Amino acid sequence: MPPISNDAATVDLDPYSPDLTEPGVWDVYETARAAGPAAWSERRGGFWVVTNFDDVRAALRDPQTFSSASGHRIPTDGNQRAIPIDFDPPLHTAYRRLMTEALSPARVREMKPFLERTIADLVDRFVEAGGGDFVRDVALPLPLVVLTELVGFDTETVQKFREVTEQMWAGLAADEEEVDFTGARARIYDLMRAEIAEHRASGREDFVTDLLDAEVDGRPLSEDEMISILATFAVAGHETTMNSASTLVHLLVAEPDHQDRLRANPDLAPRYVEEMLRHRSPAQNFARRTTCPVTVGGQDIAEGDAVLLSLAAANRDPGRFPDPDRFDPDRDARGHLGFGWGIHQCLGAALARSELAILLWRLCAHPPLAAAGEVRWSGLQGGNHLGPTTLPVRFGPACSEKG
Amino acid sequence: MSYRVDIDRTLCNGYGNCVVAAPEVFDLDTETNIAFVQPGHRADDDGPALREAEADCPVGAIALTRT
Numbered sequence: 001m002p003p004i005s006n007d008a009a010t011v012d013l014d015p016y017s018p019d020l021t022e023p024g025v026w027d028v029y030e031t032a033r034a035a036g037p038a039a040w041s042e043r044r045g046g047f048w049v050v051t052n053f054d055d056v057r058a059a060l061r062d063p064q065t066f067s068s069a070s071g072h073r074i075p076t077d078g079n080q081r082a083i084p085i086d087f088d089p090p091l092h093t094a095y096r097r098l099m100t101e102a103l104s105p106a107r108v109r110e111m112k113p114f115l116e117r118t119i120a121d122l123v124d125r126f127v128e129a130g131g132g133d134f135v136r137d138v139a140l141p142l143p144l145v146v147l148t149e150l151v152g153f154d155t156e157t158v159q160k161f162r163e164v165t166e167q168m169w170a171g172l173a174a175d176e177e178e179v180d181f182t183g184a185r186a187r188i189y190d191l192m193r194a195e196i197a198e199h200r201a202s203g204r205e206d207f208v209t210d211l212l213d214a215e216v217d218g219r220p221l222s223e224d225e226m227i228s229i230l231a232t233f234a235v236a237g238h239e240t241t242m243n244s245a246s247t248l249v250h251l252l253v254a255e256p257d258h259q260d261r262l263r264a265n266p267d268l269a270p271r272y273v274e275e276m277l278r279h280r281s282p283a284q285n286f287a288r289r290t291t292c293p294v295t296v297g298g299q300d301i302a303e304g305d306a307v308l309l310s311l312a313a314a315n316r317d318p319g320r321f322p323d324p325d326r327f328d329p330d331r332d333a334r335g336h337l338g339f340g341w342g343i344h345q346c347l348g349a350a351l352a353r354s355e356l357a358i359l360l361w362r363l364c365a366h367p368p369l370a371a372a373g374e375v376r377w378s379g380l381q382g383g384n385h386l387g388p389t390t391l392p393v394r395f396g397p398a399c400s401e402k403g
Numbered sequence: 404m405s406y407r408v409d410i411d412r413t414l415c416n417g418y419g420n421c422v423v424a425a426p427e428v429f430d431l432d433t434e435t436n437i438a439f440v441q442p443g444h445r446a447d448d449d450g451p452a453l454r455e456a457e458a459d460c461p462v463g464a465i466a467l468t469r470t
């Protein structure tokens with residue numbers, strides 16, 4: 001749908017472009033911000049890019065106007081059916097309730113000893129090996145092991161998550177302007193169907209088995225609904241945590257001063273985590289579709305238009321966070337939009353915060369980390385997720401040598 | 404105008420949005436990560452902030468009652 005007026009601000013932004021990556025991605029957001037509070041991009045069927053903190057938060061707060069029911073990725077064509085993220089109330093509320101128990105603060109607290117054990121194992125083995133690729137050796141396995149405990153996925157199933165997820169991202173990033181959501185998620189859905197069959201047979205006591213008897217709206221959950229819920233855990237639960245963990249460790253090796261400071265005072269770990277979530281926004285952009293005409297920052301937006309809410313741009317809005325490009329664990333990062341805001345705010349926030357802080361603590365118990373090669377970043381996966389794909393590190397004396 | 408503030412502790416998911424909206428009134432328990440109303444706060448001063456906290460809670464855990 002074209003913008004209403006011809007004088008609308010425009011920006012050339014394709015969420016699936018491989019060029020949207022470190023470090024240039026931040027310039028793209030600043031270009032969009034400079035163009036206007038809502039800038040129109042012609043790509044992928046056309047959509048508005050919203051960059052200012054207040055506008056993004058106001059939209060997240062107003063699901064009646066900014067609906068999730070046509071999808072959370074561009075294009076909002078109605079072919080995304082991830083539970084609960086692609087639904088509006090009242091169904092969203094009912095779905096989300098089914099998932100809350102697995103991720104409540106109480107449950108996360110219960111899991112703390114498990115998290116500490118798991119993270120200690122992974123990190124200690126990595127240190128004994130003298131380092132390696134942090135993404136492959138620690139950041140990826142960590143959320144996968146957590147998902148076996150949290151949801152009840154089989155160990156062999158989670159081994160396949162990375163492969164099927166990467167296939168999904170590749171499917172979404174196809175060259176044409178179209179995006180084939182159904183094709184891209186086919187393999188991951190097959191995997192979830194097999195998990196459900198296995199749990200029907202074994203009756204193992206866990207979240208998957210609970211789901212088999214769950215009800216929504218006074219009726220049993222359909223198999224498609226179960227598959228969708230489990231696929232959300234599989235993707236949302238691993239991609240984000242992996243990227244967050246690697247981004248934090250990249251910060252430590254790229255800026256030794258920050259590492260020294262944390263090592264001298266590991267209690268700062270939660271602050272490092274929060275400021276990383278603000279500064280890097282591992283989950284960068286979420287789409288909505290308008291249900292009525294609306295004005296964003298003075299720009300008229302028609303009913304039915306796609307809107308991309310850039311959490312990453314909002315988290316670097318200088319009006320909300322002074323000197324926003326600077327990583328500063330001492331700033332008050334509270335209220336950042338790294339986990340979103342409002343009714344879709346990340347269900348896994350408590351878990352992710354806990355995992356990441358424990359990870360930093362554990363790393364601080366070992367010799368300092370240094371880069372052992374070049375970090376590589378992917379483009380935004382699914383138009384959204386940003387993190388290192390390779391991060392070679394080693395342990396040893398603080399990296400004072402240049403290079 | 405003053406309000407009574409109730410938090411449904413079984414619903415609260417520890418997002419802390421209420422603390423962002425009304426830092427004088429809400430805080431998160433450092434042990435449980437669940438929100439509580441700070442003792443001794445004067446609810447009559449914080450009408451708009453309280454309503455914002457109520458509206459911003461992702462799980463609808465905050466209930467305001469006019470007193």
Ligand code: HEM
Pocket residue numbers: 068072084085086096099103232233236237238240241244277281282283286287311337338339340341343344345346347348349351352353
């Ligand atoms: C640091 C890591 C993480 C980040 C940055 C992150 C980010 C986000 C964001 C921004 C949203 C809002 C989406 C929207 O408004 O449309 C979201 C939703 C969600 N996240 Fe996370 N997430 C993280 C970890 C996790 C984990 C570990 C899990 C589960 C194990 C999880 C499960 C979910 C679910 C189920 C939703 C959908 C909630 C809804 O639609 O009501 N996330 N996440």
Ligand code: SF4
Pocket residue numbers: 410414415416417418419420421422429437438459460461462463464465
């Ligand atoms: S906003 Fe709601 S869920 Fe979040 S801490 Fe406050 S009461 Fe709890």
